[in-house]
Amino acid sequence: MPAISRDEVAHLARLSRLALTDAELDEFAGQLDSILSHVKVVTEVPAEDVPPMANPNAVTNVTRTDVIVPGLTPEQALSGAPAVEQDRFAVPQILGEGE
Numbered sequence: 001m002p003a004i005s006r007d008e009v010a011h012l013a014r015l016s017r018l019a020l021t022d023a024e025l026d027e028f029a030g031q032l033d034s035i036l037s038h039v040k041v042v043t044e045v046p047a048e049d050v051p052p053m054a055n056p057n058a059v060t061n062v063t064r065t066d067v068i069v070p071g072l073t074p075e076q077a078l079s080g081a082p083a084v085e086q087d088r089f090a091v092p093q094i095l096g097e098g099e
Helices: 006-015 021-045 074-078
Strands: none
Touching: 021 074
16 A cells, blocks of 8 residues: 555645646655655664764864964064064055055
8 A cells, every 4th residue: 555645645736836737646646655665664773772863973073182382483473574664574565555
């Protein structure tokens, strides 16, 4: 016995405001019956002791531990700069005078 009848598919089509031909009703009834049969098989799998999960593999983020190291002094950071102005990198102006 099919899990869903042609009349039930027609009823669902009317509720969904879909205009289906007789051929489409027959085709969709068969497809939906197949889908519902597969869902029934999946629901019969014994899974009471299986915890809910998003991924079957135990995945964790791989991160390194934070190690505090001293940073560069302003003199060290600016030592390779082609131009320095007021302890900052000096770059050509690109927007216009006085901005």
